[in-house]
Amino acid sequence: MSKQAYILAVDDEAMNREILREALEEEYVIECLADGPSCLAAVKERLPDLILLDVKMSPLTGLEVCRQLREDEDLPHIPIIFVSALGSLEERMAGYQAGGDDYLVKPFAIDELSSKIALLLEYSAQMQQLQQASREARHVAMTALTAAGEMGEILRFLQESLSCNDHRALADLLFATLDNLGLEGILRLGSAGTATFYNRTSIIHPLEKSVLGHCGTDQRVITFGKSAIFSSTQAMLFIRALPIEDEESYGRMKDMLAMLIMGVDARLVELQKSLHLAKREQALAQLLHSIEQTTAEIVASQAKVRNKIVMRFSQMIKEMEQAIDDTIGAGLSLEQEDCLMTIITKAEKDTIALISEEVDLERRLKQIVQGVRWQ
Structure with a gap:
């Protein structure tokens, strides 16, 4: 020895x-x-x-x-x-x-x-x-168990975030995850000009808000002492105190928080797509409503016009028949009267055909509106 x-x-x-x-x-x-x-x-x-x-x-x-x-x-x-x-x-x-x-x-x-x-x-x-x-060996085992538990929290957040339909719900889920990891912080969603800040409580430290409000997203992770800022395109997370005394835990936690904020960013993108789609659907619904109203007005107007044409044409025929009988009927031969009536009858048929084309146009317009509605 x-x-x-x-x-x-x-x-x-x-x-x-x-x-x-x-x-x-x-x-x-x-x-x-x-x-x-x-x-x-x-x-x-x-x-x-x-x-x-x-x-x-x-x-x-x-x-x-x-x-x-x-x-x-x-x-x-x-x-x-x-x-x-x-x-x-x-x-x-x-x-x-x-x-x-x-x-x-x-x-x-x-x-x-x-x-x-x-x-x-x-x-x-x-x-x-x-x-x-x-x-x-115990340390390695405990570290592995701890890391597995922490990763489980991140995976749980990513899964449950799919059901978050607004920013407040997404922020609440994030803070619940931070609680389970033993961390505290504040969240900024949106760009600097239109940012909204969230905290576990309604009180946000003014200086922390100021730091997040003026911090860019060009650096994914910014550390200063125990604190750190994790950034993505549309989200920023300020963590007040990381376990810097434990280098292994510190490095692991930084990686997981970077993953967490990227998950927040991905959900924000999907929420924006959903919001944009909802706006488009609303605009389309308004357009369809307007088309339906216009179509109804056209149909009603055409119906009135048809009725007037039919009534006027019937009246004209009666007047002409009466005029033939009263004035010039005696001076016309039967051939001439038949020829005149043929002209009048043909004009009547042509008018009815035109009206039928308008009716067919109305039917096709209704079919188009119905087809757009079912898309």
Whole structure:
């Protein structure tokens, strides 16, 4: 083992302390103490790599010192070897129950002592490596779980945002997501000239609003201290405090917030398309209504004209028939009367045909209106 290993040797007999010093000082840094309280105080000052602990001491026995060390949750596990003249099974079990790692009976061989120390230090080093690996594995697992949970919040937002039909609903969903991520901020929707600001409450800090109001969208992420601004084409999110003390969490959170604001932007684009489509549908509905009204007016007007033409033409025929009978009928031959009536009848048929064309035009116009309505 490394010569830098630091060992505390605790024994109330000066000669035993000297034996331990001489046996170990060439290979280890060793400090010898005469009682238990001195050992407990020394551990607080400098953490030893291993403790050699006599059992029969006063005012604290080695067993009592060992138990106090094991009960101290602030201390890591320090390897402890009991060195005692008491070597029965009961005494060894008492040392084990107190928390000791090994037991050496006096008098002992120096080689045996050195071997136990070397093995226990190696075992301790291996245990520390395993514990460190375990801690790292737990950290990786917890980080993965945390990241999965955070990503789940982002995915949930993207899914639920599809049902947001206005800016207020979208902002509320965003703030609910920020709450679940343990973050706070304000949101700006729209361009700088027509921006609307949203907060979890109705109160918005004036300076935060001013910062967002004058911030451009040319930079996707702007950081200053714990705060950051995340921008997209039509949205901007100001986060008051990011976990900058945890570099891994900080980097992960920045990536997720950038994804979040892009999701907001995508939904805004869809809302604008829906609004534009709604306006077009409204305009089309108004146009159809106007066409229907105009068509109805044309139909009514044409009906009046037809009625007038028919009435006038019928009256004209009656007048002509009467005129023929009263005045010039006697001077006309039958052929002449038939010819005149043929002309009148043909004019009547031509007029009726023209009226029929107008009726067909009205029918076609109605069909066009009906077809547009069903599109």
